[in-house]
Amino acid sequence: MIRVEDIAKNFNxxxxxxxxxxxVNEGETFGFLGPNGAGKTTTIKILCTLLxxxxxxxxxxxxxxxxxxxDVRRSIGIIxxxxxxxxxxxxxxNLKFHAIIYKVPRKERTxxxxxxxxxxxxxxxxxxxxxxxxxxxxxxxxxxxxxxxEPKVLFLDEPTLGLDPQTRNxxxxxxxxxRRTKNITFFLTTHYMDEAENCDRIAIIDYxxxxxxxxxDNLKRMVKGDIVTVRTQxxxxxxxxxxxxxxxxxxxxxxxxxFEMANGEEFVPLLVKNxxxxxxxxxxxxxxxxxxxxxxxxxxxxxxxxxGRDLLRIRMRHVRGMR
Amino acid sequence: MDWNTIYIVxxxxxxxxxxxxxxxxxxxxxxxxxxxxxxxxxxPSFQSxxxxxxxxxxxxxxxxxxLIFTSIQSAISIIWDREFGFLKEILVAPxxxxxxxxxxxxxxxxxxxxxxxxxLIFAPLVKVPIIWYRILMLIPVMxxxxxxxxxxxxxxxxxxxxxxxxxxxxxxxVMPMFFLSGAMFPISGLxxxxxxxxxxxxxxxxxxxxRTIILGISxxxxxxxxxxxxxxxxxxxxxxxxFFNRGEY
Numbered sequence: 196m197i198r199v200e201d202i203a204k205n206f207n208x209x210x211x212x213x214x215x216x217x218x219v220n221e222g223e224t225f226g227f228l229g230p231n232g233a234g235k236t237t238t239i240k241i242l243c244t245l246l247x248x249x250x251x252x253x254x255x256x257x258x259x260x261x262x263x264x265x266d267v268r269r270s271i272g273i274i275x276x277x278x279x280x281x282x283x284x285x286x287x288x289n290l291k292f293h294a295i296i297y298k299v300p301r302k303e304r305t306x307x308x309x310x311x312x313x314x315x316x317x318x319x320x321x322x323x324x325x326x327x328x329x330x331x332x333x334x335x336x337x338x339x340x341x342x343x344x345e346p347k348v349l350f351l352d353e354p355t356l357g358l359d360p361q362t363r364n365x366x367x368x369x370x371x372x373x374r375r376t377k378n379i380t381f382f383l384t385t386h387y388m389d390e391a392e393n394c395d396r397i398a399i400i401d402y403x404x405x406x407x408x409x410x411x412d413n414l415k416r417m418v419k420g421d422i423v424t425v426r427t428q429x430x431x432x433x434x435x436x437x438x439x440x441x442x443x444x445x446x447x448x449x450x451x452x453x454f455e456m457a458n459g460e461e462f463v464p465l466l467v468k469n470x471x472x473x474x475x476x477x478x479x480x481x482x483x484x485x486x487x488x489x490x491x492x493x494x495x496x497x498x499x500x501x502x503g504r505d506l507l508r509i510r511m512r513h514v515r516g517m518r
Numbered sequence: 519m520d521w522n523t524i525y526i527v528x529x530x531x532x533x534x535x536x537x538x539x540x541x542x543x544x545x546x547x548x549x550x551x552x553x554x555x556x557x558x559x560x561x562p563s564f565q566s567x568x569x570x571x572x573x574x575x576x577x578x579x580x581x582x583x584x585l586i587f588t589s590i591q592s593a594i595s596i597i598w599d600r601e602f603g604f605l606k607e608i609l610v611a612p613x614x615x616x617x618x619x620x621x622x623x624x625x626x627x628x629x630x631x632x633x634x635x636x637x638l639i640f641a642p643l644v645k646v647p648i649i650w651y652r653i654l655m656l657i658p659v660m661x662x663x664x665x666x667x668x669x670x671x672x673x674x675x676x677x678x679x680x681x682x683x684x685x686x687x688x689x690x691x692v693m694p695m696f697f698l699s700g701a702m703f704p705i706s707g708l709x710x711x712x713x714x715x716x717x718x719x720x721x722x723x724x725x726x727x728x729r730t731i732i733l734g735i736s737x738x739x740x741x742x743x744x745x746x747x748x749x750x751x752x753x754x755x756x757x758x759x760x761f762f763n764r765g766e767y
Contacts, residue, residue, distance in 0.1 A: 243610055268612035279603035283534050295526040296611040324537075340607075 196221040196348060196380045197242065202251035203403075204237050211237040213403035214251070219380060219396075221347075226394030227384040228484065230494075234403040235384035236276060239352050242382070243273050256347050269297070272341030276352040278333055282326035286317055286336055289325060290343060297344035311339035315369065331362035335369060342373070349373075351383040355390065367393060388484040399488060406491050411484060418482035418490055421459030425466070426451040426476040433472040440469070446489075451476070520617040527608070527621025528628070531592065535629055545588060545633045549580045553640060567704055568735050573644040578728035579701025581637050582663065582721060585630045589664045590692055592626030593671020596762075597678055619762040623668045623755060630664035631657055646732060655731050662747050663724035669754025676761035699725045705737050720750040 197219035204212045212234040219225040227235045240246040242253055244264040252259065258266040280289050290308045299307060312318045315335040325333060334354065341349055354370070355363040367390070373379060383394070391397050392411050399407040399414070407414060427433040434445045434452055443454040456462045459479035467474055489495055535541060557573040564572035599605040608618055635657070641648045674687055698712070699721035705713060716722045727743040730736040736743075 245606075245610055265612045268610060273610055275603065275606055277603045279607040281530065281534075281604045281607075282602070283537055284530065288530075288533065292526055292530060293607070293611075295522050296608065296613050298522075298612075 196223070196256055197225075197382060198254045199238075199242070200252050202238065202241055202248045202253055204234075204241060204246065205249045210403050212241070212248070215400070215403070215405055216251075217398055217405065217408060219348075219382060221380055222378050224374060224381040224383070224393065224395045226391045226397045227382070227400055228386065228388070228391040228397050228488070229384075229400035230386055233400045235400060236352055237403075238400075239273075239350050239382070239384060243271060243350060244268060269344070270347045272344065272346035272349045274334075274337050274341050274349070274351045274354055276356060278337070280325045280333055280337060280340075282328075283324065285322050285324055286312065286328075287321045289336065290340055293340050293343050299344055307343055307345075311342055314342075314372070315339035329362075330358055331365060334358065334362075334366055338366070338369065338373075342377075342379075346379065348380045348382060351381065353384055353386070355385075355387070363387075363390075388488075391484055397484070399484075399491065401492050407487070414484060414487045415482045418486045419455045420457030420482075421455070421479050422453060422482055422486055423456045423459050423462065423466070424451050424453050424476075424478040424480075425474055427470075428473045428475060433470075433474075436471055455482075520613055523613045523617040524621040524624065527618055528625040531595065531622070531625030532628065534595075541591075542633075545584060546636060548587065549584055549637050549640070552583065553577065553580050553644065557644070568733075570733055570735070574646050574733065575704075576702055577641065577644055577646050578732045579699070579725050581634050581660070581728055581732075582699060582701050582725045583696055584633045584637050585660060585664050585724070586667050586692055586696055586721060588630040588633045589626050589667035590671040590674075590687065592629055593622065593668050593675050593758075594684060594687070596622060596672065596675035597681055597684075600679065601681060615763045616759050619672055619759045620755075622672060623665060623758065626668035626671065627661050627664040630667070631660045634660045634664075641732075648732070652731055656728070659724075659727050659731065662744075662751060663721070663727070666720055666724075666747055666751035666754050669751060669756075669758040672758035673754070673761050676758070676764070695719055695721050698722070700737065701725045720747060723747050 197217075199218070200216050202212055202215045203210060211232075215234070215238060217225075227238065229235055237246065241248045242255060242260060244260055244267050247261065252261065254260065255267050256270050258270065260267055281292070284292070287308065290311065291304065294304045294308060309318070312321055315338065317332060317336055317339070320328070320332070325336065328336065338349075338351070338354070351370075355366050358366065370381070371393075374381065381394075383390075385391055394411065396408065396410055397414060398405045407417070425433065425437070430447055430452055434447055437443060437445050437452065437454065441454075441456070443456065445452050445454045447453075463477050463479060467477065485495065553573060553576065557576055561572040564575075566572075567575050596605065599608070609615070635653070638648055638653065638656070670691075674691070678687075698715050698719050700716055701721075705716055705722075708716070723738060723743040723746045726736055726738050727740070727747070730740060730743070
């Protein structure tokens with residue numbers, strides 16, 4: 196459904212996307228996971244024909260993104276990262292506007308608008324101005340609008356960014372319903388690990404490059420076994436002891452020492468019995484995508500941990516926006 | 519031509535305008551200030567022109583002022599749309615950008631004509647006789663003037679990505695265009711360099727055309743007024759579409 200070959204985009208000497216290739220199958224939910232500034236939004240913009248790539252080619256349902264922009268636009272729906280509703284119009288008016296510019300046949304307009312409003316559970320607010328809506332309602336309305344012209348592919352750029360956990364769950368319930376009831380291909384970007392778990396396949400992207408692409412389960416298998424967390428009376432000493440004794444790479448942070456170990460639960464009694472440095476607490480958990488990202492890049496994915504280069508990228512984006 | 523898109527872009531602007539009362543009130547208060555306070559203040563020291571006193575003389579100019587403010591403001595709504603994200607929704611749709619630009623241009627012109635017509639209500643207060651068939655002539659004339667002005671506005675809005683430049687446009691474009699249009703004083707008797715600026719200003723022909731219809735006095739021949747406005751309007755819209763199509767978003 197989506198085919199991307201070596202797409203790259205250069206902004207003022209900085210490669211925001213640096214040679215990305217992948218394919219997305221029909222009906223699949225495909226996720227782009229990576230920190231802020233990794234190139235997720237740029238990729239979406241190229242696929243949506245809003246940006247021209249510096250090199251590479253891409254097709255959406257066999258339409259060339261560069262050559263058949265109009266056909267591509269007709270076959271996709273987009274939910275942008277930033278709100279793109281007219282908040283001085285009502286929910287109904289926003290949908291009607293969309294239906295007309297996407298050439299939804301006049302006879303079907305009302306029934307389709309009603310249908311998507313119902314799906315988004317916004318029927319009772321159809322004639323309210325969008326400015327009176329909460330963040331979650333606006334998001335649901337945007338997703339509803341994106342579906343109005345029955346696209347083959349729905350792009351969602353950080354669909355739950357800035358929403359509280361309860362609202363995020365509700366958006367995801369809505370998206371799951373859509374996945375079950377419609378044969379739509381979903382392409383979404385996120386920097387939330389738990390959200391990425393909802394995808395059929397995930398591409399982990401960092402500094403404009405795909406560093407891993409697989410199902411969430413397979414990705415997690417890249418981390419050998421379980422994650423063991425240990426707290427001791429002397430972390431530095433214990434780190435060396437563990438490394439020497441079990442040949443594992445031990446990482447240390449404020450919450451304690453972490454390392455990978457197959458069958459972690461059975462390993463714990465052994466660990467405690469043989470420890471020279473007194474252990475104060477032990478925890479074992481299954482690996483998450485966070486651990487995969489950490490293993491691949493040595494960094495955590497969260498935005499607050501953005502490195503200097505990331506911050507520069509974010510700032511560059513702002514400068515471009517101003518111009 | 520994609521009439522449905524033009525229509526819906528036009529309709530959206532009108533709905534937004536009707537819901538935003540402050541714009542309507544502002545556009546009524548501004549002419550009142552100019553007409554009744556400045557006009558009345560200057561009237562005693564102004565020699566009557568062909569039998570008209572100062573407030574009567576500037577009345578067509580005040581309509582022109584309403585047209586230029588409304589037109590430019592409407593075109594600037596493109597920047598507003600960009601700021602609030604709605605522009606992306608329009609630009610990613612499978613419609614030609616030309617249709618979007620034309621919808622904006624028609625909407626701006628329609629709003630200007632509406633505002634300009636409202637100003638005609640003040641005509642009796644300054645003793646300007648308005649005969650009904652003149653109103654019918656004024657509407658297409660006001661539309662023509664507005665269309666040219668909206669074109670200028672769209673060119674600017676396509677090049678500008680932030681709202682900070684808005685004040686600059688008002689100071690460096692709208693006010694000079696208004697002052698140098700003969701709206702507030704007769705052109706005859708001005709130094710040649712000022713006359714030159716006035717002659718290349720499209721609004722001068724708009725003001726002259728309005729004054730011809732409302733008061734029956736004119737500086738340029740009607741054919742020149744209409745011809746210049748038409749030519750300027752077509753050029754402005756051509757560039758508006760060109761720049762709007764080119765802009766990166």
